[in-house]
Amino acid sequence: MLRLTNVILPLDHPEADLRAAVLDRLKIAGADLLGLTIFRRGYDARRRSQITLVYTLEVEVKDEAAVLAKALPNVTVAPDTSYKFVAQAPAQTASRPVVIGFGPCGIFAALILAQMGFRPIILERGKVVRERTKDTWGLWRKRELNPESNVQFGEGGAGTFSDGKLHSGIKDPKHYGRKVLTEFVKAFAPEEILYVSKPHIGTFRLVKMVEAMRETIASLGGEFRFEAKVTDIEIDNGQVRGVVLEGGERIATDHVVLAVGHSARDTFQMLYDRGVYVEAKPFSVGFRIEHPQSVIDRARFGKFAGHPLLGAADYKLVHHCGNGRTVYSFCMCPGGTVVAATSEAGRVVTNGMSQYSRNERNANSGFVVGINPEDFGGDKHPLAGIDFQRELESRAFEMGGGNYDAPGQLVGDFLAGRPSKAFGSVQPSYKPGVHLTDLAPSLPAYAIEAMREAIPAFDRQIRGYAMADAMLTGVETRTSSPVRIKRLDNFQSVNVKGLFPAGEGAGYAGGILSAGVDGIKVAEAVALSMTGAADARGGAQAGEQIY
Template sequence: MLRITEIKLPIENAQSLIHQTDEIKAALLKRLEIVESDLIHFEIFKRGVDARKSHAILYVYSLDVEVKNEEKILAKFRKDAHIKPAPDTSYKFVATTEVAPLTRPVIVGFGPAGIFAALILAQAGFKPIVLERGKEVRKRTQDTWGLWRKSTLNPESNVQFGEGGAGTFSDGKLYSQIKDPKHYGRKVIQEFVKAGAPEEIMYVSHPHIGTFRLVGMVEEMRKTITELGGEIRFESRVDDIEIVNNQVQAVVLQTGERLATNHLVLAVGHSARDTFEMVHKRGIYIEAKPFSIGFRIEHPQSIIDKARYGKSYSEDLLTKLGAADYKLVHHAKNGRSVYSFCMCPGGTVVAAASEPNRVVTNGMSQYSRNERNANAGIVVGITPEQDYPGHPLAGMELQRQLESQAFIAGGSNYEAPGQLIGDFLQNKPSTQFGEVTPSYKPGVHLTNLASVLPEFAISAIREAIPEFAKQVKGFDLADGVLTGVETRTSSPIRIKRDDDSLESINTKGLYPCGEGAGYAGGILSAGVDGIKVAEAVALSIINAG
């Protein structure tokens, strides 16, 4: 098998997002200087977009190709960096067993990290037990809508807690900048496709799924895990961990039930604050880590599309490339970095609170990305050393403080405080909406956001927005809307683990995993971390005999 890269074709020859089979084949035959009878098979490994010339936007393909006389072709093109043997990206289990251990591995949390830790262990024969504090995904969805439609928060079943994790109510982005030499990300994507995701996520450069599709996929993956002997318990919050001589012995549920285990995967999300408090109380090593705070910003999606696609903008182009996105960074004069976070083209701003009397925002898109507004977090980086020194949980307490302030500023009814961009830049309260109708439910209460975040963050964001407008025309639209607060960009803590065994540095048998533990940031990276930790657990069980 050969990997051929940098096959470029004009997008106007493509139909929507469907690849250009005949055109690709013709370009491939020309590139390899072969006839059609020499080509056995080809498939798309990756497809990107080259939009550097707005008048001539191209699809850029990487192809895996099976041909006759492969060695002859490799010799002919030995100096060509774009024609090489295809690497083996198939997943290989590091350990398997025919007989599950008597003391089964336990996974706490059933978000992306927990799902993939459970899936790999189940596929390898270890029959894990999963404990999820929230509800199964469809019941959880009903509870989430309860907050959005009726301002009723269920602290155990919401955007943060429940089957699928926080990523279920997001844009469903499936790309990451993590280093992945063992191609674990490919395994994650393949399992998603098996569970019902569109096959195009295997090759598009910035794949995403969207909330509605994620719901069915999560259910299908749960079914696979249980069919392989895994056990998944919902509404099963872990309130304590028994540790003897620095070794995990058991977990204790909120019901008082004790479940023995020597291999505990802690795959809670970044909002499991009571779990963080329990972990710290038990003496498990935990440290504060940097995260970011800010607002959600909304513009008409059409403004972003026209700014990003330039002279090539057309309805036909949108059907082929989809709603446009952006990624922006500004280094402010006060030393702070401001950047766009979790940009959701054609999406909505959602209520993401998990604790009573606090307001948190996040962004979400469906697969179609066809809502009227674009939104993204505009956030400022903060650090333990500079902003919340002295205690491992100080960043978490800062989050709580800011979310409580937002609750009050929004009217103390789960509406979010908001402000028009033009008024924010002039530091004056907003009194009525203009061109942009905010998408956040239960609703947006207009105010002055200057009181909601620390002054250094407000001044940095005020400086950044006009600078971002130099890159995305219209970004400083006066009628655009800022909604607060965005505080859960990543976990405020890290449960530090050994680089080799992936166990806690001071607690044997405890495997911190995923975003909540400080080792991932998004669906794909969390799934990859789940695979890594599952392998570490499997090897530990096998080596223990």
């Protein structure tokens, strides 16, 4: 199999042109081309008047050696992207691994362990995904919050209520991302996620996929316990010996995958109290910003706005400010909605969500400012970031009226430093509702200063970004975990053997794909540890810290 990269064709090219481009690139006759598969399809919209499709293709030819001998540009042997298991469980094992949390990281940690025969026990503090969805709607429609079943907690994790993006900038030399996408397709995700450059799924499809993957894990011997909150981890001489559930039940184990997500604040406190090494890490705070999706489409695609192959346009923006801060777009949701994402009573948190169709009226994105541990006292206490988040979220709750409405302001008023009095052409999508006010008191002054500088800068890249009627809704505080549970090259905690911090909550991922990849890596490390193979291999390599 050969791989061809950078095959460029017009946006509306005939299907036959793809085959013709391959024949031309390889300098072969049509009879010599035995098969053609699209491995990746993206687009180049740098020239809005002439948007092109960019392909990576895998092809089968009659005489591969002869083609390679020509040393053609952008033609190589296709790499093997199939997944290889690192171990198999022995016939008898002393204990079963425990996976805490069933978000994207926990799902893939549990799946890989189950596929290797280790029969993991999965503990999830929240409910199964369909019951959890009802509880989430309870906050959005009735202002009723369930602290254990919401956008942050429950089967599927926080990624279930998101745009469902499945792309990431992590380094992936072993093609773990391909394994993630392949398993998603087995769980009824659309096959296009295997080849489009920016795949996404959307909330409704994620619900069905999570259920299917749970069934697969259970069929392989995995055991699920929902509404099973872990309140303690037993540690004996630096070695995990078990976990304790709320209510007192103890589960003995020597191997615990900690995939709790970025909002498990009580778990972070428990780990700190038990002496597990935890450190503060940078994260970001800000607002959600909404524009008409049509404005973003025109700014990005010009006359091609609305083209079915392009879909709803997205963007990715960053600005380095004069006060030393960095402002950037985060978790952009084309054709989506802003959602209430708190997991604690008396606090307001925003996030973004899209369905697969991305056909809602507004585009929304996080509009956030990077902060460092010294900004919130993290240089003095590792959990100070949690206190800082809570302070901002409580303030937003009060500014919104104390009923889970979110505080909001029009961009024009925000730039002018005056409270908003009435909505403009952009109607906010946040439910339960938005209370217009002045957002400046909701964040530190340095953040507000940086954001006011960034909006005109972003408008130079996305025309219409600074439109006066665009809507800001506060606050966005859960961009990533405020802590890192540091681990060694064998993926175990730096001071507790058998504890495997994983995913976004531990500070080693950000988004569905990277969290799934980290879950695979951690599952491999657990398997090697349980079979004694880790010592012989020198340990697995730790995942890249992306924050």
